[in-house]
Amino acid sequence: MENVDLARLTALNILSYFLAVSYASIISDNVLFQLQFPGSSSSGELEEFANNVLPMTTADHEQYQCLLPPERDPQLEDLITYDGPAAIKIMEPVLKGGTCTLRVETYWTYELCHGMHLRQFHEEKLPGKDTKKQEYFLGKSYSLPQDEQFASQNITKIHGSVKDIKVPTIYLDGKDIPYFEVIMSNGTPCDLRDNEPRQTRVKYICEKNGRGDIYSFKETSTCEYEVILFSSHLCSHPLYRLKESPVNMIRCYAMDGSPAQPLAYEALMRKDSIHQYTVPKKPQQVQEEEEEDSRTVQSVDRATRGPVSSLADDQLLKDFLRGEYCLHGGQGWWKFEFCYGKYAQQYHQDKSGKTLILLGTWDESLHKKWWAEAKRPKSPKQVTHFYSDGDVCDMTGKPRQVQVKLKCKASLGQHAVTIYLVEPATCEYILGVEASIICPLLDSADEFGLLHIEESKP
Secondary structure (H helix, E strand, C coil): CCEEEHHHHHHHCCCHHHHHHHCCCCCCCCCEEEEEEEECCCCCHHHHCHHHEEEEECCCCCEEEEECCCCCCHHHHCEEEEECCCHHHHCHHHHCCCCEEEEECCCCEEEEECCCEEEEEEEEECCCCCEEEEEEEEEEEEECCCCHHHHHHHCCEEEEEHHHCCCCEEEECCEEEECEEEEEECCCEEHHHCCEECEEEEEEEECCCCEEEEEEEEEEECCEEEEEEEECHHHHCHHHCCCCCCEEEEEEEECCCCCCCCHHHHHHHHHHHHHHCCCCCCHHHHHHHHHHHHHHHHCCCCCCCCCCCCHHHHHHHHHHHCCCCCEEECCCCCEEEEECCCEEEEEEEECCEEEEEEEEEECHHHHHHHHHHHCCCCCCCEEEEEEECCCECCCCCCECEEEEEEEECCCCCCCCEEEEEEEEECCEEEEEEEEHHHHHHHHHCCCCCCCCCCCCCC
């Protein structure tokens, strides 16, 4: 038996008229319909529900008797009866179970031990030395939010409409999804906020196959974070289950002389299967493709970097090297600005104003000294520059400093840029800058990694 969404049958002019007339009072964007063509009707079924049967004739003069589903009362569907443990009781096995979840990113690894701590760390093995570790606690232990909107986490009995109970929701993938929240507080002091402890809001959402997997992690404001996780435990409470829109089945039975399914419907299904069918990738194949993509990005060299292609490109490169064309990037709370030969900084801007932290400024002599002391070899893939004398760090009492890694990324558009920031030591940063504008400049790097462009001859 084949099913298809009603919206996909507009080419057949099927049912559009009587749905508009008969269901005008209840149809909304959340009402879903599916068509079925079971062939001939079972004995007495159409007679039993005669008031819900409407005839249909296709453009090819095929005739069907369509049985409409009964109208639903939205108010009845919102009624809930529940007498069981509160959400906080349901989540106790998670928060007191001592289990941990890891999220590995480019530089940092995040460890969430539910109800215990959230840790951000980086480990690096140095040649002939012990492992070097940097870590920050983004929260230790947990507490429940006291805001009135989270009162639903203590509800044990429900009898009435779900609309009368306020449950906090978060907007994900086009849906408002209810969540359960705990606050991880008392983290590592934050020098950007007068040494106030870091804090994280951990939001659990219902997912029947969830095992505490981290869906997302972000910094929502300076040294305050948000983590969203999947949990199957939460699904046992009706307030936290995602409400699915019911599917209304419409069965269209063929009348004498008509095929079981309209010819145009069969053609549409064949066309759809051709366009949508894909061979699922095996995990090993996906991994190999990701590794190949990584190798492609990492191995950009002189063979893939072409010369400046136009006068416009030539002017853009000159502006970049003069620090007049700055690169901007970053996601989440902090954004970054890099102006070659001038400075690197991070900033946040909203209606109340702009918060700006100078990570480092350019001093060619200090860069050359740093380069010589570090004995850095020249690389065809990227160059690293040293920017010093940034804003004074409250935790160290010293100016901030940053190593800016300039890397060719030919796959990006001319004005596209990827910028990320890591902090391997307190107030000492690495700012990664990946852009296509860097590609034609790397061949010009001198013995100190400084970039140049040949002046056009008159």
